[in-house]
Amino acid sequence: MTFPASARQSAEHRPILIRDRLIEMVTGTSAAAVVVVHGPPGLGKSVLLHDVVRALQPGGVERIGPDGDPEALRRAVAAEPDTVVVDDLPGLDDDAVRAPLRSAQEQGRRLVVAARSLPSWVTADRVLDGTIDVVGTQDLLFDADEIRQLADRMDVPLSADDVVEIGRTTEGWPALVVAALRSRRSDPTMPERRLRDLTDRFVRVDVLGDLPAAERDLLTAAAAAPRFDAAVLRLLLDGDAVPERAAPARLIDRWAAAGWVVPASDTHWRLPEPIRHNLLADLDVRHPGRRIDLLTEAVRFLVAHGRTADALPLVVDSSLDKVTAGGVVRASWEPAVARGQFTDLLPAVNTLPEDVLAADPVLLLLAAVSALAPPPDLTTFARRVGQADALVDQGTLSATLLTIRSFQMVQGRSLGDAAAAQAAERSGRTLVDAATDAERRALTDRLIYFEWQAGANRLAEGDLDLAETVLGAAVTAARHAGAAWHEANCEALRSYTSVLRGDLAAARRQVKSATDLADRNGWSGNQFTDHVHLTRGMLDLEQGRTTGVAAVLHEAQRRLEHDAVPPAARLALAWSVLALLRGDETAAGQAELLCGHDYPSNRLPLNRLLATIARAHVQLARDDPKAAALELEGAIAPHGHEAVLTATRARAHLAAGDPLTADRELAALADAGGVAPLTVRADLHALRAESALQRGISARPHVHHLLALIERTGSRRPILLLPALREAIAGGLLDGPPAALATEIAVLHRANTGSLPTLSGRESQVLASLVGPETLADIAKALFVSVNTLKTTTRSIYRKLGVANRHEAVRVATALALLPSE
Template sequence: MEHDVPRRSRVPRLKTAVPALAPNLVTRERLSAVLDRAPSAGVVWVCAPAGTGKTTLLTQWCGGRAGATPVWVSLDADDNDEPRFWSALLQAVETGVPSVRERPVSVPAHPSEDPEFLATIAEALGSVAGGAVLVLDDVHELTNQATLHGLAGVLRGLPRTARVVLSGRAVPGAPLTRKGLGVSVTEVSAEQLRFTAGEAAHLLAEAQPDAPPGTLPELMRRTEGWAAGLRHAALELRAHAGDGRDMAAPAAVRALPAAGHIADEVLSAMGERDRQLVAALSVCDEVSPELAAALSGRPDTEARLAALERGSVVARRQVPGGTRYRLRAPFREHARAVLYRRDPERAARLAGVAAEWYAAGAEPAAALAHACASRQSGTIRAVLRRCAIPAVLAGEHDLVRRALAALPAETAAGDGLLALVAAFVRVEAGEAELAELDLVRADALVRYRAGTETDTLRRLVGARIRRITGQPDDGGDNGDAARVVPSSPLEAMVQLHRADLLLCRDRPGEAGELADSALRAARAGRADYVVARCLTTLSGVAALRGDFRSMTELASNAAAADAEGPWEAGTAAAEAHLLLGYGALLRAELRCCLQHVDEVLRLLDRHRTGAHGTRLVATTLRGAAESERGERTRGLHRVCSARDAADTGRAPGIAVLLCGFLEHRLALDLHRPDVAVRARERCHEVAPGSGEIAVMRAREQLASGRHGPAARVLRPALTERLPMALPWSTVCAALADAEIQQLAGRSREAERALVRAMEHAQSQNVLYPLVVAPPLIGDVLETGLGRFGACEPLARRVAAARRGLPQLAPLTLTERERAVLGLLPTALSLEEIADDLTVSLNTVKTHTRAIYLKLGVTKRADAVGVARAHGLLDDVHLTVAG
């Protein structure tokens, strides 16, 4: 075909030039590899919505293909004019193929129907050394069927050296289909174009090299890997990098303006009905096909969802029982913002529809969230009455609180069930006083019928209030009623309360049976909050049984559930951390113990309440850990202060015994027999027949150097005539026996007793008594290393742990020397000290010289300093004196 004068439409040169790349772009090798693998003489479709990085990808790919010649045309709606389209294509070919420029080609009158003209273009693309790559960008703009048919003719006639890439927002229709072209087609989808976490990390590093942890996950959550959203956020981060604002923090990322104009461009390209569907779906994070139909009121909703999924505006996932759809995060945020701004009445109405749908489908959390979003008091009240109890049992406490707060005061005040629900939420947060007020209001409005859910809830709330406030409660001793298999999470909660009461009464066997039964019912009902509470109770059961490995595992699972759950961590979570702190102390992991008990005290302080004994045990554990880390004075003072502040009459006996047992040893280590005796007496009040009392009496005798009497008082504990209430006390009894045998000069028996202690410790995973044992036991341990057989690994762990603890040499002062030492920090002269103690001046001087000699000092001020370092001088006497 010859043309004397080229006949063409005028085309801007930028239209046929490969676009310039912006700086700091991420090279996406995985996508370039997909393009490279596409067969020759084939077609690649890159189909995805606006802002997904199609043009950038192809620009980078063209620039990175050594030897290949790019032939690029950026299309627009004007290219539906045939002469203009073919003129642009010819200009692009001439730009990349010099030989074509030498023989100018005109556009015939009907180019799409001229086989010779189409063949000329195909041949020109095949004549390039190294091959040509024809890229038609924004091909979705082509709607002229004649042009599409002509383009299909070119593609079918391409030689094997040429490649074609069609890029646009939708897959080209007929005749550019696989069947219509009859050539190999490779597709790069919108899903493939999404940035991976690694690619997004590269982009973030370019924008903000020192971004703190959490920034990348937040960016990915907000954009779902959408290129435009990520690049927009990166530009914002880079723009604010030097203005002193921490724009890379996750909270700041959430505050970044979204790439709304790009999302709007994508949504605006849809038809009106699809835009309305997207607006309706935006009120929900995720929908089933049925809910989507209810929101849109359209019978063809599922088909349209499939179309939107192909356009990557909607994502789909399979769940048990069906399919769920969701708008991608950038589009959902934009569409939701536009809906609530332009048509708030429709938004509220749609939220109400969703609330009723979720309530009917037994999805209480979603129902309550959408009821609150509807701002319709009638909907909120109806959903609360239907969903509040299962929502609380699932841990959605904050949602229930929000829904209750959203009701008009007169509506909430006149509904007894809602008052009862409010009491339930408050008591689970430890707000006993407010819960009692709500319960009084509920009792005035509700007529309880035995066996109903309302009656069960009423009994549970009342029992929980009594436990928190320390009132008498016999709910754990209901005989056969306590062993009824719960049929619902609410009944499981009631049974769990009974288990807790039995646990406080040192009946772990019965408590464990009830808690196991409650756990099965809670899991069957998918009540995550009740499951977490059951795990905490079972952890306490394991503690009383001496299974400290299981105790730690169960408490860890409960604490993890509390951290991940939607409920606010409260006093129940504090109990899980208390058990973890207890386990850490028993393993001699002192830093870990301090971390957990600090979390316990933080939670109790925030809620200003907690079961009696929880604060006492937590503070005692903290004092014990501090003491073993070298802060002996502070540790014992903390323990004594906690004991004085606690209402030990309302605390569980086992908690009082544990705290007294720890205090007793700390007091003896600090040469405070008076404090130790008082601690033993308190333990005797709650556990008079326990082996721990014998161990404490033996320790007191040993502290006075009387190993004979110590052996006599210890014997009933060693022969198990006196049972141990604290399982790990068996280790302490064996250690006391080892000390007695060593003091009596029976080294071999002392070593055997130490082996018994290590056997008990090994079976229970307990190191603490061994690590803090007296120096005499440490000597037996060190000299026996290598002879402990199966206990050798444990012995070496204990020896290493002992070497890592600060060791203070034991100092023994007489009672009169302690009295004089206690007055040395004052401004009193020796004469005034003598008058105060009603002794002679010479007696005071004699005691003072003895004190200096024992402390290795020559000055009064030095004596005070050394005494404090050894824990011999502190404010403990002020605590016990009162």
């Protein structure tokens, strides 16, 4: 095995990041016999080949470097190695080089070839049939995780924002990433100014230096737009007398194959940022004003053809006439908002001057949306909505007026002013009810948004049934209208409503629906998903699980400060329940921080109650029932939530050792408790059973009611929160509870107060197999182990889970989330 000196030095003296994913692409069992690694300089091709050689069997590799020649290649092939590695050898299309490569392939040798451009013998049909694999520019660029790993290796601390910034400015180009990290060291070896100069020189000389003048001119014209498809590229190239002008799609294909462009979306392409920056600087020097002319023509074409969403990034990236830019932004409002595509829309709004904004209510509403971008500027939001409201006809239903009323609902809830939110809703509802069916059909998207905000109003008031009805209707309308953004947002809020209503199965379905929509459309990091995380945490807590819940709640909390109407009280309640189940002081502290008056949304009726209950739970978690009772003094529950408040008071009395007072309060609520959510009714019966056990009398009637409720809901929290009841059920001291439930409660409590059982990889595999109908003999055969070995493994699983048989193992593992629920 040979290593050219230059290759050894470049690989051994640069900060090395072993890129397992690329090594697997080149050497893995699914890799083709011929792999071509190609792209401009600085992508780490030689370093990758060095790692590939080390990964392959020693003695079976011959490597030819840039200083080699056809004769050296022939000698290497003649040595009959397992693999021939060719690193940027000139003349790959020449017969003198192709002949020995063909010979090696015919002998069944593995070929790994690195080149700046694709050889002509790498054709699409050979890639499609698996004869050749191609590792191109897009594969070789560093992703965020690799930038972070390399920073750790170079001992350069980076925040999440730093990683994004380096990825944006360097495009993940390995050589540029290394240079950027060197400039960020505490003792920088490369000052910022020198980094810019060297980057420009590297791109100009090493990356673009070998380009023919005609090709460079085409790329320069394409660089005028931040992203383009074939139609936009045709406009940008207009006037360039080149054959490709008539077939821009073929030109894009050729550039993509060469690594000059990378995907910007499913339908658009762009130049890597360092290349584009260099080409634009050259264009502005050689042809001042040419870039603006190109972009203006492209924008006019796109707007004329109804493609305003495609025109938006051109508006942001240029100095178009601001009135023209305002027209483009205004026309983009409907399609962009309906699809949740704010990435281009909001920056475009921010390019517009005040005089253009102030004259147009639609642009003012877009500026209001922009003000809600994290962190939200509620003062500017209110000012923009007020300006827009002053410009529209108040007596005629219009898309703009309906949006204003919706925004006013958001504004009212953000200030904790439920009355203002309801007044805005009533005003809008009056206009909607007076409109004709045809007028309402023309405003479908705006009506869905209005109903979404109306559903949020009902939830804030505590009217859960009506909130479910309104949000459910909005989801259905959004689905029929193809408004996925509205559908996802409504489903996320609806899922939390279902948890409060005690419909845990519905909440799980709605979480899945919202998550699927978010994943499919690239919205997983958007603000509305905080409700999804909150619902997931509450579902786990209802089922009695605490493992992993803190991470889920932290994910919800990470977005909290960025929300215009932060669900602080709802999140506080989740943290407080976690604190009770685990006896966790940290969780109690998190809950306490979210209950304060610094969150105006805590003043909304239902949130006010939830914050009060969370504060009481915090005191109970700290074993101070007297303080908990004080927190609840004078609390007023919204209509329909009296049972929740009474249950919390009873919990405090029981913790203080006063079961008689607790039972009296609960007995007085008997009639109202019948219409409470199923999970709350389970709480009431569990509390009365706990009271009976503490007093030494029979708890049987309440236990039977409790068992029926938890069987229907799947909730285990009501039992786990009450020590006497939990111990009586787990210890088999009560008639009625099945043995499987007793085992499940015992294991859940152990996991919540200790740690989750740890299974080996083989044990997890066997556990998953136990779910099905196969016998142990069938499972052993499928896993290629003996029946005796399998029995030993299953006994180990049973011991760790604290169960006696296969059925209990599956039930307990599902309760602990070691197996997926059905």
